[in-house]
Amino acid sequence: MSQMLSRRALITTVAGLAASRAMAQTAPSTPPAAALPRVEIVSALGRIVIELDTVRAPLTAANFLRYVDQKRYDLGGHFFRASRAPNAPEIGLIQGGLQGIGVLKPVPHEPTTLTGLKHTDGVVSLARYAPGSGTSDFFICVGDAPYLDADPAATGDNAGFAAFGRVVEGMEVVKAILALPTPGKAVNPVMNGQILAPQLPFKARRVAAPAP
DSSP: OHHHHHHHHHHHHHHHHHHHHHHHHHSOOOOOOOOOOEEEEEETTEEEEEEEOTTTSHHHHHHHHHHHHTTOGGGTOEEEEEEEETTEEEEEEEEEEOTTSSOOOOOOOOOHHHHOOOOOTTEEEEOOSSTTOOOSOEEEEESOOGGGSOOTTSSSSOOOOEEEEEEEEOHHHHHHHHTSOOOBOOSSGGGTTOEEEEEEEEEEEEEOOOOO
């Protein structure tokens, strides 16, 4: 009797192991995290690809995608500003957008203290006046620019700018735009000596992210 029970227990154990192995082989694997969206900005100087951080800066990234998906940049998008450091002209930022023409409702401000993003080399951020006034205009950092981050300890407007993506291809194009002549007339005196003439038109489209 004991031999029969032992044999039956052994058969049950082997069957259980086989079923477990079959379930492990057929159980669906955890799907990979969705890739962050990418946008291609194309001008006469070449192609820039931006990866948008829709996870950490969802409002600002979605705002940029509104302009891309509605093809608003195709109807008047220009790179119009190249701001170079006085003693290091290879460092600075370039700015593009619609300059207030045909813009959508402003997006709420997402400071870097909230998103955790920083204005490092290649980061894309939303231009603004007061916090929450950003629309279509954006800029790309060439070199690190921590002074553009939010700083709660600073006086005055200390909310910084809303970083929302980074350049993943085409930093050489960004640098070429930064080096363009800037004899244009500035509406804002802060931008004297920084306005491109002629300005550089561009178009923007979503592109597929590379396979993982």
